[in-house]
Amino acid sequence: MGMFFLAVGLVLVVEGLAYALAPSFIRRLAEELPKLGDEQLRLFGVVALAIGVGLVYLARLS
Template sequence: MRDLVAALGLVLVIEGLSLAAFPAAWRRAMKAILKAPEQPMRIAGLVAGVVGVVLVWLVRAHF
């Protein structure tokens, strides 16, 4: 649970810094996301989740 909270905190730091540095790009990205069909977004989310699990497994098992 400790690792999960640390990971969520790191995500917030990275997203917060990128939002502060590039607000116009975030606005364009949000507009594009609102226009995008759901199925490709769902697939991208699942792929990102699987890649995240694999990365966490690799780090925890090999480093």
């Protein structure tokens, strides 16, 4: 359960940094998302998922 809270906390840190450091970029990105097709969004999601799984795997090795 501790690892779950650590993961959620790290996600919130990264999200918070993005909003704190580049709010106008986040706003523009949110405006562009509806313009992307489902296939592009799905591809981005799969790539993000694969990178996340890889990072978790590497973190667990050390």
